Amino acid sequence: MLVVPKGRGLVTGVWADPEVGGAPGARAGGGAGAAAMLFYSFFKSLVGKDVVVELKNDLSICGTLHSVDQYLNIKLTDISVTDPEKYPHMLSVKNCFIRGSVVRYVQLPADEVDTQLLQDAARKEALQQKQ
DSSP states (O other): OEEEEOOOSOOOOEEEOSSSOOOSSOOOSOOOOHHHHHHHHHHHTTTTSEEEEEETTSOEEEEEEEEEOTTOOEEEEEEEESOTTTOGGGTTOOOEEEOGGGEEEEEEOGGGOOHHHHHHHHHHHHHHHHO
């Protein structure tokens, strides 16, 4: 399993919606940088795959990646919590929207990730930033 560390800003929590996880409010300010766009493109290629998202408050959510936006906000479907005894209120939630700033790690299936392509893209990005 490949683990991609990610996180910016303050821990605020996870927003849940019984439908497909619409956000209750828009995130204000800030734009996505070049590095964020690299991750955005990468995560877009993983839509429909099963992932585990670990939040900064230590909640880990398993689910199918439904969508991701330029702020690396994540929508998951068919979710389950890795520690249901600690988070019993999450048992009834089927889909959720996770604000990008509260994500600590995203665990991906290793067989779905082309690490060589990702490394090449990261090198190209770093080279462009030096120029």
